[in-house]
Amino acid sequence: YHLAREKKGMSLRPPYRQPHHLASAISLIGGGTYPKPGEISLAHRGVLFLDELGEFSRKTLDMLRQPMESGEVTISRVKQTVTYPSSFTLIAATNPCPCGYYGSRERYCTCTPRQVTDYQLKVSGPILDRLDFVLSLKSSGLQEKAASETSAEIRHRIGCVRSLQHERYGSHSLNATVSYQQLERTAGFSEVQLQRIGIVCFEQKWSNRTQVKLLRLARTIADLQGSETMTDSAIQEAIEWRKLPNVLQGGEHLGPT
Structure with missing residues (x-):
């Protein structure tokens, strides 16, 4: 956090980072003229949560491939090359299409088949290959029974x-x-x-x-x-x-x- 110029006190809790989907590749991976850690390094030994995964650019998401595999990221610049740790647990959430209703039985999806395909292809095969599992959720009402385990x-x-x-x-x-x-x-x-x-x-x-x-x-x-x-x-x-x-x-x- 000191290298990233963030003010954060010491804590025994693992870090939790939730970058916005408009975050740049540099802010997510790290870099800059004078290289500093990105979100994946600030989430080291903790959780990196990417909400609205389909809204991230494919180029930015593909840059996660090597850090997810090796647990570290190397940033090379003309003057120096630095390596930061980036062993994190990735949790991501996304809608199945731009309007959010593809496959829904309650609302009509207004997206074209091409839009649905392009949206889902934002997450490339190599990224999916690095995930342990993908869970498909359906909408539920407030009256439905809560989980029995706390x-x-x-x-x-x-x-x-x-x-x-x-x-x-x-x-x-x-x-x-x-x-x-x-x-x-x-x-x-x-x-x-x-x-x-x-x-x-x-x-x-x-x-x-x-x-x-x-x-x-x-x-x-x-x-x-x-x-x-x-x-x-x-x-x-x-x-x-x-x-x-x-x-x-x-x-x-x-x-x-």
Whole structure:
């Protein structure tokens, strides 16, 4: 924050950044004549929330690809080259079209098919490939039943699962950050389960990156189920989550990593 010339006190809470969709590529990624950190570095070890993802320019969003992969961003200028950390959890939300009603059963969409396609293509395939899952939401009324689990209960459950993963890997690593070799060695996948995931990825034409994400996601689901071994139901649920990006219809879409 000092390098970015922001006044912010010390805090034990992870950072949370929510840049506007009109933010420039430099403010998001970092840079300038005298390079300074951007939003992705200010969100290091925290959350970067991109609301109205479809309103960001495609060029700006594509610049997230390398930082999301490596956890750092390198900015090169004539006088100097600097590298800033940028390991963040990305959460994004967007409407399915410019008017927001594509696929809705309650309102009529006024967008042309070309407008819908162009809007959804703002998020390129490589960016979608780096998301753990995409969730399609539908509108709900205020009278509908609230979630039965409170935020405090969810936080406690997540904390228990994180402790379990720290113990499994013998370090501060989690399913999302541990090396693939160690994940495969300790996660408890059987040969039959690994073959099943390989076949599904081949049939769906998913990349090797997606296959590794499936393993990480399935192991996390099994942990949340309280299972020490890898379950077939956890693998099936992970596969269903990965299929969702191909079903862009109605509601907003969320994609954390």
